[in-house]
Amino acid sequence: MSSAEETIRFSVSLPRPLLDELDQRVVKKGYASRSELVRDLIRERIVEDTWERGDEEVAGVLTIVYDHHQRELTQHILAAQHRQYIHVVATTHVHMDHHNCLETIIIRGKPHDIEQLSQEIGGMRGVRFAELTRASRIEH
Ligand code: NI
Numbered sequence: 001m002s003s004a005e006e007t008i009r010f011s012v013s014l015p016r017p018l019l020d021e022l023d024q025r026v027v028k029k030g031y032a033s034r035s036e037l038v039r040d041l042i043r044e045r046i047v048e049d050t051w052e053r054g055d056e057e058v059a060g061v062l063t064i065v066y067d068h069h070q071r072e073l074t075q076h077i078l079a080a081q082h083r084q085y086i087h088v089v090a091t092t093h094v095h096m097d098h099h100n101c102l103e104t105i106i107i108r109g110k111p112h113d114i115e116q117l118s119q120e121i122g123g124m125r126g127v128r129f130a131e132l133t134r135a136s137r138i139e140h
Contacts, residue, residue, distance in 0.1 A: 043138050050136040051111045058136040059089075060114040062105040062121065063129070069099055070126025077121055081105065084117050100128075 014022070022034060031037045050056055066073055081088045087109040094102040105121070107114045115132070122130030 046138060047134060047136045051134050054111045056110075056136065057108060058111055058114065058134065060107045060118065060135065061133040062107060062118045063131050063133070064103050064105070064121060064127050065096070065129040066101055066103070066124075067099055067126040067128060068095070068101045073124060073126040076124055077103070080117060080120050084113070087113055087117065
């Protein structure tokens with residue numbers, strides 16, 4: 001086993017109420033152990049820090065729900081995506097009902113570019129829901 005894959009056991013001191021909170025989350029989220037949850041929390045933080053630093057290529061998934069009948073909205077959304085075509089990797093469109101369209105837009109690039117495109121589309125009139133999922137490569 002190389003040192004990169006080696007798993008180290010270490011102890012952490014926590015106030016009892018904080019440990020109780022941790023254990024509640026382990027149960028609620030279906031984790032096999034405290035270690036699994038703590039590993040995921042650290043990875044989440046690494047992704048957050050990568051986005052905050054802003055110098056690395058990352059990926060985001062913008063989920064939007066919008067009104068299909070809002071005048072010219074579909075053209076505006078497509079125009080924004082075409083302007084950023086290098087960054088937009090894929091889109092999925094689902095017709096939810098007569099009025100509502102759900103779309104996921106996978107965007108790659110620097111965090112700032114992804115945030116900007118997401119805000120532009122999310123702020124358009126007729127976009128009723130917009131949420132950006134921030135992701136990045138995680139080595140370990
Ligand atoms: Ni639709």
